[in-house]
Amino acid sequence: MTARIATASLAALALLTLGACARGEAADERDxxxxxxxxxxxxPVNCVSLDRIERTQVHDDYTIDFHMRNNTIYRNTLPARCGSLGFERRFAYQVSTGQLCRLDMIRVITGNGIDGVTCGLGPFVPIELTGQPR
Incomplete structure (x- = not known):
């Protein structure tokens, strides 16, 4: 009887440890x-004109660089993680004005064309790139 309890306890401990490891890896990857x-x-500016955006570059689940036609780059660091944005690297938006603004929502576009999660934008910060990707 004692052996069964010990075995069950060890099995439960192993499952808890595996669960903690899996959560730890996910948290590390998320950040x-x-x-x-x-x-x-x-x-920082609150909005950028859509007709001035030349291209966008998604770096991760938090960061999008907006490359403008006048060679200005605006970095938008999302206020919260946007799940799978960094993996898919594609997003869509719908606005009623000619501007994309802080607090507007973007939607991740998945590889199979299905709409993914919706995420809010932060302010647009003008930057100059200073180094290689981390």
């Missing part, structure tokens, strides 16, 4: 920032 180092070169 990975892959955006290249940059220097802030001006005051």
């Amino acid at each position: 990975v920032i892959r955006a290249p180092q940059a220097q802030v070169v001006g005051e």
Whole structure:
């Protein structure tokens, strides 16, 4: 009887340990920032004009660089993690004005074309890239 209790206790402990390890790996992966180092070169703005956006570059689940037609880069660091954004690297948005603004929502587009999670944007901070990706 004692052997069964000990075996059951060890099995339960092993499952708890595996669960903790899995959660730890997920948390570490979740917090990975892959955006290249940059220097802030001006005051944040709340909106950017859609017709001035040349391209976007998604770095991770938190960071999108908006490359503008005048060679300005605005970095948008999302206020919360946007699950699978860094993996999919594609997003869509729908606005009623000609601007994309802080607090507007983006939706991750998955590889199979299904809409993913919806996430809010932060302020647009003008940057200059200073180094290689971390």
